[in-house]
Amino acid sequence: MASSWERLAFVTQASDASTFSVTFTAKEHLRVVFHGFQSTPVEPDIRFNDDDDDNYAGRLSINGTGYLMTYDDNDRIYNYGYSPSGTGEAITNMEIINVLNEEKMVLIDNNMGSVGAGNVPTRRENTSKWANTSEQVTKITFVDLGSGALIKAGSTITVWGADDQSSTPFYPNIPNGTLFEESDTGKIYMWDGTSAWNEMT
Amino acid sequence: MAIKHLAGDRLQGTAAERAALSGNTLGSIAQTSWKELDRVTLGSAADVLDTGTFAAKDNLMILLWVDASTAPYGNITFNGDTGSNYARRYCSNGASDTTHTSQSGIDISSGGAMNHDYFVVLTIRNTASAEKLVICHSLEQDATGATSPNRVEIAAKWANTANQITRVELTNSRSGHDFASGSEMVILGCDDDEADSGTNFWQELSNTTTTVAANNINSGTITAKKYLMVDCHIIPTTNDSNTTIICNGDTAQGSYSMRRSYDGGNESTYAGTNPIGSTAGMYTGFGENRTNLLMNTMIANVSGKEKLMFWHMSHALDGATNEPHRTEGVGKWHTTSGQITNFKIQTSTGSHYGANSRMRVWGSD
Helix, strand or coil: CCCECEEEEEEECCCCECEEEEECCCCCEEEEEEEECCCCCCCEEEEECCCCCCCEEEEEEECHHHEEEEEEEECCECCCCCCCCCCCCEEEEEEEECCCCCCEEEEEEEEECCCCCCCCCEEEEEEEEECCCCCCCCEEEEEECCCCCCECCCCEEEEEEECCCCCCCECCCCCCCCEEEECCCCCEEEECCCCCEEECC | CCEEEECCCEEEECHHHHHHCCCECCCCCCCCCCEEEEEEECCCCECEEECCCCCCCCEEEEEEEEEECCCCCCEEEECCCCCCCEEEEEEECCCCCEEEEEECCEECCCCCCCCEEEEEEEEEECCCCCCEEEEEEEEECCCCCCCCCEEEEEEEEECCCCCCCCCEEEECCCCCCCECCCCEEEEEEECCCCCCCCCCCCEEEEEEECCCCECEEECCCCCCCCEEEEEEEECECCCCCCEEEEECCECCHHHEEEEEEECCEEEEEEECCCCCCCCCCEECCCCCCCCEEEEEEEEECCCCCCEEEEEEEEEECCCCCCCCEEEEEEEEECCCCCCCCCEEEEECCCCCECCCCEEEEEEEC
16 A cells, blocks of 8 residues: 555643643654644744754744844754744644654744734744754654743644555654553553553552 | 643553554554545636535645636635635745735735636644634746746635634636636645544655665656655755756756745746756756755646646755755746656756655645
8 A cells, every 4th residue: 555644643732831742653754733822922942852952953034035044053943932923823834854864854834923814924934954863753842942931721733744664563752651541441551661551550 | 632741751642542652563554644625626717616615624735726827816715704804924936025914815826816827735724713824835837838937925814713614715806817627626634633534635656765876866657646745855965966857857948947045035037947957957946065955846737737836945964053945946847748757856967866865756636
């Protein structure tokens, strides 16, 4: 069967917080939609696999020729965390080439602003990269490091991926000891750090 | 429901969602991405493309190909709402943005009438309680033959916070300037928790990984499809790795016209010409030293019409000290007969695309 795109993960922000993450199975081609809500201008910048070292670089334009900035040796990708604006919602569309031994190249489009048809959206275009050549992206974190504003509850992240069909088992990148609470069965499982969930009794 | 990430490395979700987070072996691809929800194709000239009602989905992707040879206007509305509930910001050919608020729809043109064929891809986050935010990339053919197409970028919204989009209309308000027969709007969508059923719209047509350095990477022969999506990841080996597009082996510069911007500026056009060479196909607009390049291309591959495409490129030297550059291009292959069945990215000289460069093509009618 020919390969196609498939959903890898979908998460909803449970309560207002400065960070919001999603974990998923590695794929070479990724598409991500982040739908963020805010009360005051929040700065939900982007990190991969919890890497907070200076391994990111990017080029950002705001409203076309209105503003252009570049950054390198940065500890995150500026999503709309540089000069944030608006009190309404925002969407971030991301395309990532996620090859293990190559740097991860990223294309981003944003639409954000204040509520109401009387407020025109702000448009951002961003080309970025994570200069990591030893891991595939399996976790994306949106994190506010500047404004102190919060990514509101109800914000969502959806991830789709495409890859070769694998005959080798693959496993999610979840910290050893992570607990999973099943809402429909009441059971609780613990991740063994490699390949299995073990029920807690 | 969705998996909730709680404090202290705690996750919460259903048993099925936990199982999906377990290691497994892929036997088949889950049918959980964009599926065709609706399609309207004009059988004769008309002022409106109206999908009628389709199933609400959390994420929409709209493919719009319009034969606008009579220069109609193009205004998109949702759910029949023609009130002053829309706003948009648009950029045409890299010029300063123009903004409009409290509009009766989203004008998808480059500012006025549409000229000849038009290819638009809109992505929309479709949450009932939130404004519907739209990101739109489009290409206007402008004229047939050796004329550079126009490039339009739009950020827009429908300020409705009560309903999901379940109907899309494209309307012309210019009397005597109908959308021509064959004009088409395809609605793709998927929920955040889309069920594994039905068939994904985008099906892989080819998957190429180079094993040795070469002067090109190409799809091989692919099944002809009306809409194509191409992801290309090139690992250049030298500083002489200009990129060009070649469709079905047609290398003549006179067969292509394009426009591109570089890092948000430097808008330039090549109509029937290619600065790389007369037998190099179509220039992509990228012509400098890089060691890593991502290129995403969307193509309207309509038989009997010029083949319209736009692409976005991110390219950089290695290391976090080198910020990527951005190229945005639109182009067309003048050939109207048949369809693209081979898509190639080629370097200007030498075998400068390293091993492990990749191209993957998805398509659908």
